[in-house]
Amino acid sequence: MRGRYVLLVSTHDFESVRSELGLPPSAETDSFSPDVLAEAAEIASLPPSAVDDATDIPFVTIDPPGSMDLDQAMFLERVGKGFRVHYAIADLGSAITSGGAVDTEARQRGQTLYLPDGRVPLHPPVLSEGSLSLLPDQVRGAALWTIDVDESGHQKSASVRRATVKSVAQLDYHGAQASFDHHDPHPSIEALADLGGARQRFRVGLGAIELALPEQEILREGDDWRLHMRVRMPVDAWNAEISLLTGMAAAQLMLAAGVGLLRTLPTPEPRAMAGFLRTAAALGVPVPSGATPARVLADLDPDEPKALALMTEATRLLRGAGYEAFDDSLPARPEHGGIGGPYAHVTAPLRRLADRFGTEVCLAICQKTAVPAWVRDALPTLPEIMSTSDHLASKADRTCVDQVEVWMMQGREGERFEAVVLHSDRDGGEIMLLDPPAIGRCTGKGLREGSRIEVRLGKLDVARRRAEFAFDGGARSSLVLG
Secondary structure: OOOOOEEEOOOOOOHHHHHHHHOOOOOOOOOOOOHHHHHHHHOOOOOOOOOOEOOOOOOOEEEEOOOOOOEEEEEEEEEEOOEEEEEEOOOOOOOOOOHHHHHHHHHHHHHHHHHOOOOOOOOOOOHHHHHHHOEEEEEEEEEEEEEOOOOOOOOEEEEEEEEEEEEEEEEEEHHHHHHHHHOOOOOOOOHHHHHHHHHHHHHOOOOOOOOOOEEEEEEEEEOEEEEEEEEHHHHHHHHHHOOOOHHHHHHHHHHHEEEEEEEOOOOHHHHHHHHHHHHHOOHHHHHHHOOOOHHHHHHOOOOOOOHHHHHHHHHHHOOOEEEEEEOOOOOOOOOEEOOOOOOOOOOOOEEEHHHHHHHHHHHHHOOOOOOOHHHHHHHHHHHHHHHHHHHHHHHHHHHHHHHHHHHHHHOOOOOOEEEEEEEEEEEEEEEEEEEOOOOOEEEEOOOOOOOOEEEEEEEEEOOOOOEEEEEEEOOEEEEEOO
């Protein structure tokens, strides 16, 4: 499964998807009202308001190539046998006025939506891709986290303050990974592999359900679209650990103060975990005595079909995600079973509404001041806003992938394709075609998880994004894309 499985499709657009989801046409790159744009321009004209100067710290960012909405910048130090994380997060709380036009519109949107033909941003680009983005060689306001971690990956201390920062380099994932592969990473992230690995092992010990499933991505090439599987690189995981570390530190601060907003996911029930381990054993995956799902998943090789099947099975342990706002009380179930402990969104305020408010809570706690009234007033409203926008973002992602999958199948009726069975049940299961990389539901009997089968494309319904398949042996099955 290493590398990319690519297939070009003829020129199409996603306007029907946008219309179906109630999103603005792709031509409306700035789909904001005049009053929102006017306020955004005024905000963009103002200098950062932070008093503390941290521009001497050589921060760097790691994002996909071409990204302009840069939320996070990091500088990592080795302190004895442990680490010190300096993590700068774009400061929106000091720039955006509560109740203003930009804030009101952001509460309507919830988060940035990413479609193949362009994003639907949470904030006007003059802010999210301009004055508030942590672009290289620009002085920016930031919520600056300082977190100490010991050699085992355990967080020892954490605090956050407002400061001005300046990124010295904008890195991308492939370039960063290549630098580690050649033993020559940027000095600001030299410790990332060791720290990221330590945090991964630490969270496995906490029972974190970590998945390394490849992701379907749609890319443009000229006037065409291509779909490929993006296999997660080590640097992706290490970089994610810095954000997760910060979110877990934020949750600890909030819980200690009795006020905040958590991202929650119930810890899997013992029966579900036992069932997962039985499935692993049935697939031939080693399950040592006393092993947890977290430990079994951490040892998987994502290149193996049985590993893909087991990671797909593990997604069934990660159900019931939500948001929990609390003030002067503690949530009944604060945990996030996928991450291994309480967790809060605070690291992506340019792209996600909740992070601006979570950051303000943590700043107030660390400054030993009262949480601003505008933040406390907003907390009870955020779970519904974020859940609604999460649903829309997920639907947009899935619908666009479904659309490209169907486009790729046009004119290929009768062809045979290799597939891996990801999950089987009474009515069939979920399969992944190896080339092109389509994932979907397959009905029929005899599907065995982790096995490779051959399917033949029968009828194609482009309007419904549905393809009918027959798998080897002549039995009929159908694959509903998505």
